[in-house]
Amino acid sequence: MLVREAALRVMAPSVYDLAPQSWARHRLIRMRTDxxxxxxxIILRLEPPRRYWPPGP
Known part of the structure; x- marks a missing residue:
């Protein structure tokens, strides 16, 4: 669940995408966020759907 939340947070646009301070810094952060x-x-694709997790008896 934590991994999924982190993944979804990464998918959201970052502050630096909206207001880059310098072009080089912007490109570096863009590469990293990409x-x-x-x-x-990949994580969201690999993780099983919520309703089947956790596996019950």
């Missing part, structure tokens, strides 16, 4: 977003998409 990698995090890709990882988040």
């Amino acid at each position: 990698r995090l977003r890709a990882a988040a998409e």
